[in-house]
Amino acid sequence: MAGLTELVFTSGTLNPSQYYWGINPIVWLIILLGVCGIIGAMLGKDFKREPGEKQLTIGQSLKSAAATGVMGAVIGLIIAILLSIFPIVRFGFPALYGSLMFFIIFTIVGFAGFFVVGFLYFIVPIPEQLKMTIVWGIAGMALGVLLWVIFIAQTGPVGSYMSFAYAPVREKINSFFDSLSKFEACFYASPKCPFFIQWDEPTRENPLELFNADLQFSETQVVSNNINVLASLTVKNPELAQIELIPTCYLGSSPHVKDEQIDIKNLGKYSIGNKFVFPLTADELHTSFRCSRELSDFTKNVYIGYVIVELKRPVILKASWPIYIGTEPNMGRTKTIMSFNAPYSVALTADSDMPFEEGKTYDFAVVIKRIDENTNMTFLKELRIEFPDSILAECENFEVDGQDLVLSNIDMSVLKNITQYTANDERYSIACSMQIKDAPQRAVLTPIKIDASYDVVTQYETPILKAHG
Amino acid sequence: MKIKSNFFIIVGICIVLAFVSAADMSCNQSNAAKSGLDFLLVSRPGFINSGSLISQGDIFNVGVHLENYDSKERSGMICLRDDVEDGFGGISSGSLGECQSFVIRAAERTDVKKTGILSSSSSQVNPGILEVFFPSSGQEYSYYGMPEMLNPYTANLYVTVQYNEITDASATITVPGQDQPVMAQEPAMLQVGVVKEIHPRENGYLVDLAITLTKQANAGIYTPDLSRENITQMNINLIPLSIGCSVLGKPFDGTMDVSKTATVKCSAIINNNQAQGFPLVVSLAYGVQIQKSFGFNIKTKQT
Numbered sequence: 001m002a003g004l005t006e007l008v009f010t011s012g013t014l015n016p017s018q019y020y021w022g023i024n025p026i027v028w029l030i031i032l033l034g035v036c037g038i039i040g041a042m043l044g045k046d047f048k049r050e051p052g053e054k055q056l057t058i059g060q061s062l063k064s065a066a067a068t069g070v071m072g073a074v075i076g077l078i079i080a081i082l083l084s085i086f087p088i089v090r091f092g093f094p095a096l097y098g099s100l101m102f103f104i105i106f107t108i109v110g111f112a113g114f115f116v117v118g119f120l121y122f123i124v125p126i127p128e129q130l131k132m133t134i135v136w137g138i139a140g141m142a143l144g145v146l147l148w149v150i151f152i153a154q155t156g157p158v159g160s161y162m163s164f165a166y167a168p169v170r171e172k173i174n175s176f177f178d179s180l181s182k183f184e185a186c187f188y189a190s191p192k193c194p195f196f197i198q199w200d201e202p203t204r205e206n207p208l209e210l211f212n213a214d215l216q217f218s219e220t221q222v223v224s225n226n227i228n229v230l231a232s233l234t235v236k237n238p239e240l241a242q243i244e245l246i247p248t249c250y251l252g253s254s255p256h257v258k259d260e261q262i263d264i265k266n267l268g269k270y271s272i273g274n275k276f277v278f279p280l281t282a283d284e285l286h287t288s289f290r291c292s293r294e295l296s297d298f299t300k301n302v303y304i305g306y307v308i309v310e311l312k313r314p315v316i317l318k319a320s321w322p323i324y325i326g327t328e329p330n331m332g333r334t335k336t337i338m339s340f341n342a343p344y345s346v347a348l349t350a351d352s353d354m355p356f357e358e359g360k361t362y363d364f365a366v367v368i369k370r371i372d373e374n375t376n377m378t379f380l381k382e383l384r385i386e387f388p389d390s391i392l393a394e395c396e397n398f399e400v401d402g403q404d405l406v407l408s409n410i411d412m413s414v415l416k417n418i419t420q421y422t423a424n425d426e427r428y429s430i431a432c433s434m435q436i437k438d439a440p441q442r443a444v445l446t447p448i449k450i451d452a453s454y455d456v457v458t459q460y461e462t463p464i465l466k467a468h469g
Numbered sequence: 470m471k472i473k474s475n476f477f478i479i480v481g482i483c484i485v486l487a488f489v490s491a492a493d494m495s496c497n498q499s500n501a502a503k504s505g506l507d508f509l510l511v512s513r514p515g516f517i518n519s520g521s522l523i524s525q526g527d528i529f530n531v532g533v534h535l536e537n538y539d540s541k542e543r544s545g546m547i548c549l550r551d552d553v554e555d556g557f558g559g560i561s562s563g564s565l566g567e568c569q570s571f572v573i574r575a576a577e578r579t580d581v582k583k584t585g586i587l588s589s590s591s592s593q594v595n596p597g598i599l600e601v602f603f604p605s606s607g608q609e610y611s612y613y614g615m616p617e618m619l620n621p622y623t624a625n626l627y628v629t630v631q632y633n634e635i636t637d638a639s640a641t642i643t644v645p646g647q648d649q650p651v652m653a654q655e656p657a658m659l660q661v662g663v664v665k666e667i668h669p670r671e672n673g674y675l676v677d678l679a680i681t682l683t684k685q686a687n688a689g690i691y692t693p694d695l696s697r698e699n700i701t702q703m704n705i706n707l708i709p710l711s712i713g714c715s716v717l718g719k720p721f722d723g724t725m726d727v728s729k730t731a732t733v734k735c736s737a738i739i740n741n742n743q744a745q746g747f748p749l750v751v752s753l754a755y756g757v758q759i760q761k762s763f764g765f766n767i768k769t770k771q772t
Contacts, residue, residue: 205619320616325554339619339770386616388556444562445624446554449616 039140061122068118069111076110077103079146086166090463113142192425200367200427202319202338202347210340211243212236215309217462225295227251227262227464229307235285237278245313246275249291252306255461262293262307308461312378319450321348324355325390325436326443331355336450343375344368346383346452348432355443361435366395368419370426372458379455380410386449390439395432405432503538503594504656505686506573506630508547510534510763511600519763522621524771528609530602531560533628537573537597540655544572545632549603552625553767558612560603565629573599612767621766629760633693634658636753641746642707644674644739650749658685659701659727661751673740678712680705680733680751682725689758690727699728701755708748710737 056064083106084099117138121131186193212235219230229249237243250258268287270276278285291307319338324331331354336347350364366385370377385405387393397418398405407430410418419428511532512518523529537543550566553559561567574597581593604610615622638654638661645667652661660683668675682701684690692700703725705714714721714735721733737747 318617320618322622324552337618337620339617388554388614390554390556440562441564442550442552442562442627444552444554445622446556447616447622 035144038137056122058123061119064122065115065119069115072114072118073107073111075114076106076108079110080106086169113138197335199333199335199349199351200347200365200369200429201371202336202345204338204341206340208341209315209343210236210239211313211315213245213311213313213458215311215460217307217460220307220462220464222295222464227291227293227295227307229291229462229464230288231291231309231460232286232288233276233311235276235278235287236283237280237285238282239280240314240316241280243278243313244275245278245311247289248310248312250308250310251293252308252461255306255308255459258308262291265290265292305464306461307464308459310457310459312455312457314381314453314455315342315344317342317344317346317450317452317454319346319452321448321450323350323446323448324443325358325439325446326355327357327439327441328355328443331443341371342452343370343372343456343458344377344426344454345371346450348385348448348450355439356434356436358436358439361433364432364434366430366432368415368428368452374460375456375458377412377454377456379412380415381408381453381455382451383407383453384451386451387434388446388448390437390446391434391448392437393432393434395430397430398432503596505539505658505688505757506535506537506543506632506759507596508533508535508628508630508759508761510626510628511602517626517763517765519765521765522768523612523765525612525615525617525767525769528611530604530609531626532603533601535571535573535599535601535630537599538576538594538656540575540578542572542575542597543632544570545630547571547601548629548631550627550629552627553612553615553622557615559610559624560626566627567603567605569601569603569605571599571601573597615767615769617769619770621768624765624767626763626765627760628763629758631691631695631756631758633756634753638751638753640749642676642678642749643744643746644676645669645744652751656685657753658688658690658757659683659753659755660685661753663749663751670738673738673742676707676710676737676739676747678707678735678737678749680714680735682727682753684727686759689760691756691758692724693754693756695756695758699726700724701727701753703733704752705733705735706750706752707735707737708750710739710747712737 080099080102084096084102087099088096117135121135124131182192182194186195214234216232216234217229218232219228231247231249233245233247235243235245247264249262249264251260251262252258264274267274267276267289270278270285270287271289276287291309317338319336321336322334324334333350333352334354336345336349338345338347345368347367347369348364349367350362352362356362366383368377368380368383383398383406384401385393385395385398387403387405389403393405394400395405395407398407400406415421415428419430421428510516510518511534513532515528516530516532517523531549533547533549535547546565546568547570548565548568549560550562550564551560552562555562576597577595579593579595581591634657636655636657636659638652640650640652640663642650642663642665647667650663650665652663654661662681662683664679664681666677666679668677682703689698690701691698693702702723703721704723705712705721712735714733716725716731716733721735725731725733739745739747
């Protein structure tokens with residue numbers, strides 16, 4: 001047990017992503033102390049000691065404070081146990097080592113805190129009302145520190161461990177507040193308001209992508225100072241002649257911070273060199289590989305961090321914008337239909353009602369938008385829009401190929417420059433216009449075909465802990 | 470006791486008879502009420518019907534089964550179009566699409582007499598039947614080049630039948646008298662109604678007639694050359710009197726807009742006090758256009 005409190009972290013410094021709503025953790029501590037302290041004090045002013053209770057001597061006060069301290073130790077232990085339940089459930093037995101540290105710290109802090117406060121309470125001859133106010137204020141501040149440790153603090157042994165253990169809880173809370181913030185757009189009647197139809201997001205015919213890859217981690221413990229995580233890959237490829245997946249492994253201090261690239265070993269079936277090549281089949285294909293690194297100078301008992309795997313793969317997207325041309329009847333607007341859910345959607349969208357009339361010119365936009373937040377587009381191989389003969393269209397930076405408009409071999413940095421790019425929702429918009437050369441009186445369906453091909457990197461991560469050895 | 474049981478038997482028989490006769494009447498009514506032209510799509514392998522699912526690249530035909538419930542032969546045009554842009558194949562999407570002329574024989578009415586306890590006579594209508602096939606050239610339709618999607622595209626087939634109608638409606642206007650005239654007219658898309666008012670005057674009467682037109686079915690009414698919608702040609706005679714007519718206070722020009730609930734008001738003066746009847750003849754000439762849409766689906770992706 002000698003090395004029990006020795007924790008090693010891959011990173012102890014704060015990066016901007018660890019700031020909550022852009023506020024420094026220390027400022028958060030002050031805010032929480034202030035808010036919880038005031039709430040506690042407000043509650044305390046309504047409590048009174050029993051009438052007739054007398055002022056105690058120093059000896060009696062120490063005795064009473066010791067009894068209060070024991071009560072505080074028990075409360076601290078209970079809090080430590082409660083806080084440990086989540087990490088133990090999540091990481092299993094290895095988390096017990098980190099949690100034992102909690103038991104000791106919280107028991108000692110609980111005893112000390114209650115003892116000091118109790119002693120002051122019994123010995124100091126100040127009005128009863130004020131005493132209770134102070135006691136409850138301090139209790140509130142203690143709760144503030146606890147909240148800060150769990151949700152805000154990222155440094156120091158306790159802060160880092162809690163940050164690591166409670167990362168999923170924090171992410172869920174953050175995503176809840178993020179989703180709430182989307183409703184803010186409704187106050188400005190912004191198109192981002194969730195109650196409005198998102199015309200730049202296609203309807204998806206199939207909620208799943210036809211190509212599907214799933215990565216499961218096992219053997220995530222650090223054994224004999226070696227990280228040797230097994231990544232089991234399951235792939236469905238019912239459409240493409242063959243699909244290449246290139247995995248890369250990283251070691252990270254958080255799910256979003258890749259500190260160093262580590263080795264990939266034991267690439268299983270379907271591997272050719274450093275990549276996997278999966279054939280077309282209706283069956284599920286299974287293979288595996290390992291992310292490996294030796295921690296040669298590593299002697300610590302507890303290690304925590306993340307193994308992050310990036311899978312690079314191509315996406316081939318097919319979509320259709322079913323517009324109507326003609327004069328009547330009014331048919332409103334139509335959304336692009338994507339044949340399956342792709343990590344990045346490609347949609348054509350116009351603000352005009354349909355049908356589009358003969359001889360008139362209409363503005364529309366090509367919108368590429370991120371759907372899967374764990375995936376990043378790395379390269380746009382080709383975006384081809386096929387128009388029927390009755391439509392003459394042009395888009396900024398697109399090349400004309402017969403009746404088609406084509407954008408090809410575009411790096412993401414270039415794509416950001418040649419489109420209207422908004423970073424917060426990873427959206428690329430390209431201005432276009434179309435002229436209706438001829439159309440009948442009654443509206444007719446005139447679907448526009450969209451074919452896109454791009455590379456994406458999808459991230460998977462797993463926490464790793466070192467077992468006591 | 471016996472009287473009571475007999476009473477229930479008689480009541481029971483009456484109820485059964487009432488049901489049987491009601492069913493019989495409703496059956497006769499449905500036959501008698503049907504008039505004009507009706508049509509549906511021919512249901513056969515290789516032919517599109519309502520709700521059909523065809524694959525892109527499949528060849529298909531369209532057949533229209535036409536029925537004439539009128540007692541006169543009809544001739545006109547039958548047209549077919551879809552709502553898919555012509556660049557993707559299929560059927561022409563022009564204003565009426567592809568048209569063929571048709572002639573369909575009159576319906577035959579036969580009197581059917583039923584004997585026995587439910588003896589009655591009714592008229593059975595055997596409509597004139599004609600099937601028209603598209604394309605007429607002997608080729609076949611197919612869709613091609615539509616973007617591939619998992620779900621089929623929803624498209625519509627529009628069948629339009631056009632024919633001209635010339636019909637007379639007649640009634641006897643009795644003067645004097647408060648009895649309202651009853652128009653005699655063959656079943657037609659536009660039915661004529663008349664209300665008379667007789668005003669005595671010195672040495673005679675002033676006859677006021679309010680003539681109305683009622684559209685019988687959800688069909689389009691056009692001028693005989695199909696150039697103007699909701700307009701019918703209309704000629705009114707109260708033989709042998711001279712009659713003056715107006716619509717909404719303006720002189721009647723021989724045409725009537727059936728989209729409005731306007732009434733043609735006519736007046737004639739009779740210069741004697743004798744009781745007599747005058748034949749009122751209202752002649753109509755108009756084009757009828759009946760359109761029906763049939764939804765179908767075009768599958769673009771093989772699963």
